[in-house]
Amino acid sequence: MNSKQQQTYYEILGVYPSADPIEIRRAYRELSKKYHPDTTILATAIATVKFQALNEAYAAISHPERRSAYDLEIGYSRFFVAQPPPNFHTFAPRPNNYRSSAYLDPNDRPLSGGEIFAVFMLAVTFIGCLVLAIAIGIIRGELVIS
Numbered sequence: 001m002n003s004k005q006q007q008t009y010y011e012i013l014g015v016y017p018s019a020d021p022i023e024i025r026r027a028y029r030e031l032s033k034k035y036h037p038d039t040t041i042l043a044t045a046i047a048t049v050k051f052q053a054l055n056e057a058y059a060a061i062s063h064p065e066r067r068s069a070y071d072l073e074i075g076y077s078r079f080f081v082a083q084p085p086p087n088f089h090t091f092a093p094r095p096n097n098y099r100s101s102a103y104l105d106p107n108d109r110p111l112s113g114g115e116i117f118a119v120f121m122l123a124v125t126f127i128g129c130l131v132l133a134i135a136i137g138i139i140r141g142e143l144v145i146s
Contacts, residue, residue: 008074009057017076021062028058 010017013027033039035050042050061067111119 009060009070012053012057013061017071024058024061028054028062 008017010019013024013031015023015027019027031054032051035042035047035054037044037047037051040047059066060070
């Protein structure tokens with residue numbers, strides 16, 4: 001930044017330095033519609049300069065690391081705001097534990113809760129029918145145990 005009173009990127013976007021990324025994105029979208037050379041009523045030269053400044057401001061403060069560096073440059077202090085996660089640049093590949101086919105073999109997967117309930121109800125019904133048949137046989141005296 002120059003020694004002159006130049007606008008900060010936050011002033012260009014019309015947000016406070018403590019603004020969250022969603023507020024910054026909203027402000028950028030509204031202003032980009034307003035100052036885009038194809039959609040504005042301003043002169044093309046003025047609109048182009050404003051639009052480029054807007055893009056530069058958004059590029060600087062939309063990324064957490066660049067925003068932190070810019071905040072240090074302008075002297076704004078923030079603590080734990082818009083910081084990248086500690087493992088931002090690391091990529092740990094996940095093990096490939098799934099089959100390449102989109103259709104799984106029915107024996108390959110565990111039963112869902114609904115399927116377990118259906119099997120339970122089927123077993124209860126079967127046992128209930130057996131108990132009922134034995135009870136009716138005993139009551140009528142037709143059951144012969146030898």
